[in-house]
Amino acid sequence: MARARILIVDDEEMITSSLKKGLEKEDYDVITASSGEKGIESFKDGSPDITLLDINLPIMDGLKVLDMIKKINKDAVVIMITAFGGVDSAVRAMKLGAYDYIEKPFDLDRLNIIIKKALETATLKQEVRQLKGEQQEKYSFENIVGESSSLQKMIELARKIAESDATTVLIQGKSGTGKDLLARTIHFNSKRAEKTFIEVTCTALPETLIESELFGFEKGAFTDAKTAKKGLVELAEGGTVYLDEIGDMKPSTQAKLLRVIEEKTFKRIGGLRDIKVDVRIIAASNKDLQDAVKNGEFREDLYYRLKVIPVYMPALSERKEDIIPLVKHFISVFSRELKKNTKELSTQVKEIFMNYMWPGNVRELKNIIERVFILEESDTILPEHLPKEIVASAASNNEIAHSSFAIPHDGISLEHVEKDFIHQALQISGGNQTKAAKLLGLSRDALRYRMQKFGLL
Ligand SMILES: Nc1ncnc2c1ncn2[C@@H]1O[C@H](COP(=O)(O)OP(=O)(O)O)[C@@H](O)[C@H]1O
Ligand SMILES: [Mg+2]
Structure with missing residues (x-):
């Protein structure tokens, strides 16, 4: 951590200068202000990690200054310096959000202990704020990728x-x-x-x-x-x-x-x-x-x-339009995270991704892109960069998809298909049995036999 900065607000010159000297010895960066108004200005300009604030200030008193500082930054860490026996005002200051107070006269050692503790708190608060900020950014709706209507509706x-x-x-x-x-x-x-x-x-x-x-x-x-x-x-x-x-x-x-x-x-x-x-x-x-x-x-x-x-949440196979946008999203995520060049997709890989069923959904897709980023240097993602099972499974899905003989979900009888095809072949051939038999890879006799069986003769 860089040197911590401490702002001292006190109207007594003697106190500010001796405190400043003492704290600078402890390697703090110290700024001072001699009135409440000046203190607020220094707080705004200097953004100190810790503010030491005298409670008895002329014109604008310390409690008022504390209130203003807290309005500027609600996480500000402020330690009040109170007069001997000024417990009442100390309590009021704590209620207004002061971190702690120290009674005059005090020795530097005691003050240093309080400052060290206060700095730990300040650092923690800052870390929490930063983490929350990061999380808020990470978990914005814009980061849920997908163009399908089912995802958009969701x-x-x-x-x-x-x-x-x-x-x-x-x-x-x-x-x-x-x-x-x-x-x-x-x-x-x-x-x-x-x-x-x-x-x-x-x-x-x-x-x-x-x-x-x-x-x-x-x-x-x-x-x-x-x-x-x-x-x-x-x-x-x-x-x-x-x-x-x-x-x-x-x-x-x-x-x-x-x-x-x-x-x-x-x-x-x-x-x-x-x-x-x-x-x-x-x-x-x-x-x-x-x-x-x-x-x-x-x-x-x-x-x-x-x-x-x-x-x-729909499965990825129910919203294929989201596959390529997700791939592109993860390419940009991993090129940033792993500090590597971005990658293009080869046409074959696009096809494989579109044909694959993604049983592990977006998690599986994300893992595959990460794996490619770790293992492969090439600027284009090629089929050989993908796990073999995925390529094979996509290929067999592709064959099924390109088959004109897709089996309906509720099943079909083979006889029905045969009859239907014989019928079609005869229509195409205009009733010419020799031509129809040729279309189906059968002899004329074999065709006639089947026509008889199905009552088409
Ligand atoms: N639509 C999406 N856009 C971007 N990343 C996603 C999307 N859906 C899932 N992910 C990412 O995929 C991974 C798995 O998602 P997760 O939310 O853990 O799934 P689940 O809880 O349903 O098992 C996480 O890294 C998540 O961030
Ligand atoms: Mg989960």
Whole structure:
């Protein structure tokens, strides 16, 4: 970190100059101001990491200055310098958002300890702000790529969900279709964005752990519970809890979750007290929850509560228009991330990508592009850069697609096809049996035999 900058605002020349000297010895960059008004100017111009602010200033008093500084930057770290015994005003300053206070007369060592702690806080705050900013940028709706109408409709719905803060959302779709991405994008574009987003994968933990992770426990709830612990639902206060693979959640946890959704309350394990929470639940499932309800594995009442706003993420094979835009998107992502030249797609590779069924959906596509970026230097992506299975599978899908004899989904009898083709051949040949037989690669006798069989003679 660069040298930390400290602003001292005090009207007593003696104090400012001796503090300045002392702090400069500690290798801080120190600026000073002799009045509240000047202090505010220096705060704006110098953007100090920490401000030491005398509470007793003439004209504009320290509390007023503090208030102004906090309005300029609500995360500003301000340490108040108070007169001996001035606890009352110190308390008021803390209420206005001061970080700490120190009473006159003070020694430099004590001040230094407070400054060190305050700097840690300032750095942390800055990091959190930067991370949040990055996340907000990363999870903008513009970064959900796709031109298909099914994806566009989904995004339109998700934007409304983000704006409305209607509490519960259910995202259904196969693995790799973008459920996580969507849940985060909704959170970071909602008024909850400043608060926490917590992800819990219900499959990853055994039942008892899931409950204590989600709802926390009171001291003594079980042998190991030496102290009480807050659960994730409580920690996400004001934010979003994303429950992935909700279909795997066990019935007792389902019941507790239902209560969180319906009554916005829950109890910690071993607790008697109801705790109020304001969280938005976004649940995701790659299984058909309706089936789970039918099989008695999932509570029907919870299913209906979750399903108030259902979002369906279509499989990539159902929206082939999105394949090439996604490939281009990931090419630009990985060329940036891995600091490599961008790549073009050869015509054959485009065709392979369009013919492949993408059972792993967008995740699979993303992984393949990443792999090519890591393994291949060439500026054009060629078929030999792709995993063999994909090329083979795409080729066989291609043959099927180009076959004019596609079998209908509900099946067809071979006899029906034969009869139909004989009929067509006779029509084309104008009833000339020799010509018709030739069209079908049969002898005239073989054709006549079949015509007889199908009652065409
Ligand atoms: N439409 C999309 N645009 C851009 N990236 C996407 C899109 N859909 C999915 N991804 C990316 O693909 C990967 C898998 O998506 P993910 O949200 O984890 O899927 P799921 O939770 O449904 O299994 C993630 O890296 C995600 O960012
Ligand atoms: Mg997921």
